[in-house]
Structures are given as structure tokens and as C-alpha cells.
Amino acid sequence: MATYQAPQREIAFVLHDVLGAGRLSELPGFDEATPETFDSLIGQAAKLIEEKIAPLNASADAQGCRWQDGEVRVPDGMAQAYELYWRSGWVGLAADPDYGGQGLPYTLSKVVEEMLCSANCAFALYPGLTSSCYEAILACGSREQKKLYLPKLATGQWTGTMCMTEPQAGTDLAAVKTKAIPQADGSYRIDGGKIFITSGEHTMAENIVHFVLARLPDSPPSIKGLSTFIVPKFLPGAGGAPGQRNAAHCVSIEHKMGMHGSCTCTMRFDGARGFLVGAPNTGIQNMFVMMNLARIMVGFQGLGLCELATQNALRYALERRQGKAFDDAQTIIHHPDVRRMILTMKAVTEGARVMAYETALHVDLAHHHPDAEVREQAQDWVDLCTPLVKAYCTDMAFELGSLAVQVYGGHGYIRDHGIEQIVRDAKILALYEGTNGVQAMDLVRRKLMLHNGRLPQRFFAAVRAEGCAETPLGFIARPLRQAVDELERATHWLQESYKARPEDAGFAAADYLRAFALTYLGYNWLRMAKAAAASDNVTLRDTKLATAQFFAGRMLPLVPALCAILQQPAAEPMRLEDAALASAA
């Protein structure tokens, strides 16, 4: 059975020794966010998550959600666990104190989210989407809407959804057809169907707030004609308590590859009462406020599953006796190929953790730093790294899940061990909140182009400033320097070629994102090696240095190769006719 123990020592190492998260306590309003507070709250969250949430992961997967007559029953134990979780204040950790939140840094909330996703990723979607809904209303709602809905969403007493996708409108939201007709009382009549709605229906919370993308009459038929609406499951009555049942119903749930503990609903809005959020026809902007944070959230889901895969594979490799290695040891961790897999998993998970945490830290800096220049720099980092965190962490969750199965051998394929569940749960992460292909296009088409290419230049400068090619850390500093040089060249090529030959850039995007993420991880491993070299903890020092060497020698050299590959012209494959391709289909 897969088990989960929160990697508290590693989390503290990254937060404090590598990233200096203590500086958050110097920001206005965050004076309580000291390293001690971080460690203490992380410890409390870890205990609750390990003891109450993790044990439901396998049973929820086996049981799944069940739909009957419009109601959804979540797996046994989930409702009690959710009640415990929100009442303990974990949903509202970083929410605004004006709305019942605890006003702690976003970074801290993401650390807790990583742990929650390791323990039970399907469970994490209930508070996760709730936070997304909170963020969207916080950014775009009216004063009254905020007062009515945010205290319920901030705490998690009510849960939230994001209703965007329709059968014909997935990646392309321009095709959204759901209609919103203005009513005499200022509300809107919402008609239409939505699919793939996470947490669309359940009875774990007393109300559900749907945040719905729909089209006003006479709006442009394009992406610019969409607006956002609050559609509560129960219309709040006087005093805000859930009142009349709204005409927003779950007509079926999906049977999925994984994430069985999370209900994925097909929703019908049949003249449901909705309330416009923000100005008409600003729906896409309103959604993207939330969407960017949602993408980081999905990256943390990926990180959580990377950690789960890694710690279980390592634990098994240290215990499982099979054959005799070259050094006569009998546990499989002594077999070179098993050790190679374990080190790959450690190098990726620990390196990705620094990337994800640092991006979260920049969200806090971008929102709270008193200096506008620092805020701008921080926002640049967040904008650049959001697609990296989303796509890389989630691609790796799937790959590391697969490697964990490989370490377990045939036993990993058996459901009882809980390892194959990681692979099944992880796959959705590469698809929702924008497929990883969409993330790569966001990186190349938008993030490289903003402000004359300022975003990647700031990243390259930060990496180069870490320096130290001539120190004992040259073993990683040198290949990192080469990687960043090649990445910069590829970046210029993309920035140049994009205008003339957008298809070349489109073809290159996925490889470019991978090369960028690996370079970022190289930067992280250099900093981790530095921090570990200064540590008294011998085992920490030894494992960090050995893993940094592994990354430097076996993973970082892929960057120059990928950069050369991505600069190939795409004209030939793009010219290939549908008919020629179809003849093989």
C-alpha cells in the first residue's frame, strides 16, 4: 500500500536554506510569517493530512463517486475528512482576513497543497477549485458579491467550481454556447450545458458556487463575447444562508482513468439564476485571473504526486530483497538500474519543488512587496514560470508514477499496492487547466514576447548571477552555464522566427518548455548543492551532492540537445496534406 510521510525536513531545507522564505515576514501584513510559524503550521498540517486524509486515498480510488437522480455521493469518509479539513482552517490559510481567511502567505498555502496532493490528490480538488472560485470573485466581484460569497468560499464552508468547458469548447473557449439572458431584477437566466466540471455536485458542503462562462445576447460570437456569472446551487436567502434550489443540476458523472475520489460532472443549467461578475464581455480576462493561479495549483498537484511516487519507490527499493548486486548487497537499491531510477526521481522531485516554491514565493512578492520594481520583477517571474510549473511538474508526475511502478516490478501493476494509482491520477494533470501543449504555446507565444523579451532575460541573468564555475561546484555550474547559453540562443531564435514562421515555433514549443524547465532545475540543483555543502547534516550533504552530480551529468546535458532539435524547420511536416496523413489512418 502506498503510504505518505510529509517530507518536512526537505520542505524546510528548500524554504529556508535554498530560497530564504524568511524574507516573507518582512512584507507588510506578513510579520507573523516567520520560519518558525512556517515550520509549525506545516507540521500541524502534515499530521492532519498524514493521519486523516492519506488513508482515504486508496479506498476512494476503489469506491469512486456515484451518481443517482442528480445527486452525487462521494466515497466513504471524504465528507467527514472535508469537514475536518475546512473547519481546521486549512482552506483559508492564505485568504484575506476580511473574509475569514488567515492572511498567511500564498507560499505557505502551496506547501500545504503539495502535501495534500501527495496524500490524496482527488480530495485536494474540492478545496482547490473552491480557492479558484474565491480568487475569481475576489478579483472581479462587486462589493456585495464579495461580502456574500467570499467568507463562505475563503473558509471552504461552501465549495466552488469553474464551469468553462462544453463538448465543442475545450481548449477553444470561443466556441462556448451557454447563454445568459438579462432578467428584470438584474439577474440573468443561464441556459446551457457544461462538461468536465470538477466538484460540480456533492453534499459535502451546504452550498456550491458555480463560476460560469456564458454569452450575453448580442455579444460578439468570438472569445471577446463571453461573460462570467455566479450561479449558486442554493440561492442565498436573506442573511446569506442557502435558500431556494437553483436550476443547476448534475446530469451525469464521468468514469475516468483516475481521480476517482473527485466527481467530474456534466452540468445542465436550465434557466438557472445567475449573477454577472465583472463587466459584460470580460469573461476571459476574469477567468484568467483565476486560471493563472489554477495552473500553478495544478503544478503543485503534480509536485505532490512526484513526491508520492519518489518516496514510495525509495522505501520499496530499500526494503525489497531480490537477487544480488555487484556489491553483494541484496536490496534492490543496490542494483545500478534501480538506483538510476531512484536518483532520477529524486533529482526531478526535489528540483521541481524549488521551482514550484520559488514561483509561489514570487506570487507573494508580486502582491505584497512595497517596492514597485520588485513587484514587477516578481510578476515577470510568475508569468514566465507558470507554464513551466504547470507542464513540467505534471509531465513528471506521470513519468515518475511510471518509474515507481517500474521499481515495484510486477507488484506495481497490482491495484492493492496503490502505486499504479499514481499514474492514473497523474494523467489528468497534463490535460486540465490547459493541456501541456497549451502551456508550451503560452510560454513561447506570450511569455517570451512580453515586454520585448524581458521575462526570459531576467531569468537568464538570475541563473548567471549564481556563477561559481570555478568553485568545487563547477561540476554543475559549468554544464548549467552551457545550458543557459544554449537556451538563450534558442529563445532568440524563437523570438525572431515566431513572426515569420509561427509554425516553427509551434512545433518547437514542447521541446523548448522541457529545455527551459531542465535549465531551471539545474539552477536549483546548483543552489541546493551550495546550501547543502554549508550544512552540518552529513547525510543531507552527501545525498544532495550525489543527486546534484547525477542531475548535472545525466539530465542537464539534454538541454543543448533539445535546443538544437527545436531549431529545426517545421515546414515539411506542416505541409503534409490531410489526405496523405489520412491514408494511413
Next chain:
Amino acid sequence: MATYQAPQREIAFVLHDVLGAGRLSELPGFDEATPETFDSLIGQAAKLIEEKIAPLNASADAQGCRWQDGEVRVPDGMAQAYELYWRSGWVGLAADPDYGGQGLPYTLSKVVEEMLCSANCAFALYPGLTSSCYEAILACGSREQKKLYLPKLATGQWTGTMCMTEPQAGTDLAAVKTKAIPQADGSYRIDGGKIFITSGEHTMAENIVHFVLARLPDSPPSIKGLSTFIVPKFLPGAGGAPGQRNAAHCVSIEHKMGMHGSCTCTMRFDGARGFLVGAPNTGIQNMFVMMNLARIMVGFQGLGLCELATQNALRYALERRQGKAFDDAQTIIHHPDVRRMILTMKAVTEGARVMAYETALHVDLAHHHPDAEVREQAQDWVDLCTPLVKAYCTDMAFELGSLAVQVYGGHGYIRDHGIEQIVRDAKILALYEGTNGVQAMDLVRRKLMLHNGRLPQRFFAAVRAEGCAETPLGFIARPLRQAVDELERATHWLQESYKARPEDAGFAAADYLRAFALTYLGYNWLRMAKAAAASDNVTLRDTKLATAQFFAGRMLPLVPALCAILQQPAAEPMRLEDAALASAA
């Protein structure tokens, strides 16, 4: 819903235009195996497989096998389909006519196996393990054993199993504990438990022949003390008909990630009656006769799933309308990142098909060619390429399954579409018949070392003989030349370093196998481009050339990068203490 249409044009192109499989008809006994016979039989098999076997793939996955009181019920329709399949003669296609087989080339049987595995990989395991059992008894059985069992196994009237694994003995068969005690009548009393036994119990055939690895009393406690036994479910009576029920029982079945249509049984032998096959203590050799062919079979399972993933993703990408591409087209095949995924899938599947078919062709040559020198060369090719076919095709089945889900977007994650099933079914292929890590070690530790390194040298010579760097095919011939040069250098490094530092080679093995397979695919794409350039079929020519260019520019350049990476020393990571690693677990 995933659908399957046998790629008959592509199969014929590879067999005839690329590999010249017509030469098989020049071998003694194969005069009927003309290209026309191949095409005609492939067409007949395709029809049966598409119409009768493929439709059961999704329903068998959803329903699964059920165990009750020692009996296993396979999913609805499977028994009827199996009956139809074996009675139509497809199981015995390449089996010896003396035992009721049709005596056609092994290559042809593998083509049919590819199609069967695309259509329904779980179904394919029933005839697949039967053929393995047939091969083992053919190679090692006594005259009486052959006469009694082979006619039933050759045709598939009875099915077979391979009973090797025990809980403590997976990769390491030295740990096998099942006992075989000689009895007065010359038979043996078999006692012990086996796990992960594919097709261990069912009622689709009137009998099941278990091929069991067990230990005689006083045998060495090592791998050299194992022997093989036939343990029939029903002991054949006079005349060979199934008689008394033997004490070989299925005590439970596994609930697995995928392959739900195939039963995976835990078997108990409680004083079962068994019959020694081959000499005492030659069990491992006896098993490996079958195991090598079983590994190629698993490679074909991988190829089958690669094809299924590729054709479904392509079909969907040609139909699905979403957004507008740079060229204003609305189907997603016009989005560069989708096209990149499709071309990756085509490049891998079509390239791997040539590798798998060519290896099968060499099995026929090694067995049937009149010239001993040719037989030796062919056997070298088979020995070298068996781990490549097994590991590369199966790793790719999982990766291409994942890419197919990615092309389908969120819809790919929903079970109804049948695409995520490919990922779940594929994962076992990388684990059974020796994990892919074991394949890589087999390649490096055995195949590179045999006969003074003769095996890879013969491969390099064949690739170089294809030449043509200065022709219009230089676009692929040049990077192929570089790849083979780098691969040869890495090969020499492994051959040298292995004796002194086996851990370096162990660490390098997986990357080396990947580099080798990519080089082989480069060789295949050069030959396919050549053959296509000579073709009248314009769409074939265009797609083959564009795909060859894609492979040459975007996949083949990984070979030099991998070769550089794998030659890194492994001393540091191997020295890392368990305690240091455990502190992070």
C-alpha cells in the same frame, strides 16, 4: 471509442518493399510463403480480428475476470472468440505441421500477433502463453511428451501457462521454492505457490498445461538447481483426453491497472502430479528457450499498442475541430503541437515495426536457412535485438498511449473513449518477461560481450552498408552515420569498462538501450525513405519522406546526447549509503 483497422498497406510495405520478406519462400519448407500468401493470410486474419476480437476490447476491460471458488470466468464473449480464433487455425500458424501446425514462417505469425494485440491485447495473451508453452515443450520435451501435448498446444485447443514467479522470486529465479518430489511411477509431486500466472485458470479450453519451474530434492539451492515440469490441469487419460483433475488450483486473481480481460492467477500446487521436462537442474536453460521468444512476443504486444494509439490519435486529430490554426484550418491536426505528437507517434510506430519484423525474419532465417553462416548471422541479430524489441516497443506503447490521451485532451481521460485503456494495458509490458531494466542489462552484460563483441559489430556494419550520405537521402543518412559512430564508441566504452566497473555499465544500460533502439529506427527510416522514394504511391512517398525528416531532425540527434550521458562514471551515486538515502524516505 477506440477502433482498430489493421494497417495492411503499411504491413505490406514493410514486409515486401523494405525487408524483402519474399526471400522466406526460398527457404526449405517455406515454398508456400510467397508475398501473395502473406498478403492473403494477413487479410483474412485482419478481417477476423477487426470484426470479432476488437469489439471485445473495451467490454472486457470494463467487465474484467471474476474468480469464484477456484474457477475463473473470463469476460463475456471471450470464450466464443477464442474458440473461433483457434479453430480458424491462427494459433498454430507457425507451429510444426507434425503437431498440427501450419508450418508457415514465424514472421507471419508475428504480423498476426501485432494485429491481435492492437485489437485486444488481453485476449492475445491466451494464445500467446500457449505458444510459449508449446515452444518450451518442443525444445525440451521427450518424444512422448511432444506427442501427447504438442498437438493440443500447437492448435490452441488446450492453452498453456508459464509458472515461474513466486512472491520472493521475481527477477531472481534463484529464490524459487516450489518443490518437486520424485514418485515411484516416474512422475513428481509438485508443492508450492506461484503468482502472476497469466491464463492460470479459465474454462475457455478443455485443458490447461502449466509449465512449472520447481526444485528437486538435493538440488543446489541456486539458479542451477531448478527443473521444469509439465503439470496439466486435467491429467490426460488413455488416448490423451483430459481426465482426472490435478491438484493445481487458482486461489485468487489479481486486480490490475489494466489487461482486465486476461486473468492473472495465484496458483497453488498441493501435491499436484507433474512430469519432468528435460534433464534435472536444466530448468533455467529450458525456460530461456521459451523466454527469448516470449520477449519478442511482448515486443509485438508493444508494437500492437503503439499502432492502436497512433491510428486512433491520428483519426481523432483529423476530425476534431477546436480553435483555428495558423493556416486557418480548424481540425486540430493543423495545430503544430498536435502534429508534432502525431508525427512522433508515426515515427516511432512505423520505425519500431521494421525493427520487430526484421528481428522476426531473422528468427526464421536462423532456424531454416540452409547455410550455417547465414544462420549464425541471423541468430546474432536475434540475440542482439531481442532486448531492443522487448524494451523499446513496450516503453513506447506506454508513451504513445499517453500521447494519444494528450491528443484527445480531457476526452482521452474518460473511460468511454477507450484511449486511456491503452496506457493501462501497456504498462505491464515493461514489467513482465523481464523488466525493461533487465532487458537493458541483458543487452549490455550479455549481448555486447558474446563472441568478442561480434553482435553489435555486425549491426554497425549493416547500418553503414546502407550508406548514401551524398544522395538525396543525406538528410537522414548523415545523422545516422553520426549516430552509429557515437553508438560504436559507447559500445566500446561499455565493453571495456564492464570488467573493471560493472556499476558504470549497469547505470548506463537503460540509456544505451534507448540510444541503440533510436539508431536502429534511424536505419529503418533511411530504408523506408528509400523504398518510398521508389514508389508510385504519392501519398505514401510524401508521408514517409516527411516522417523520415521528422525522425532525422528531431529524434535521431538524441543518440549522440545519450551516448555522452551514459559514459558518465557512476561511482558517486553508487557509493551513497542506504542510510543517507533512507533519511529522505
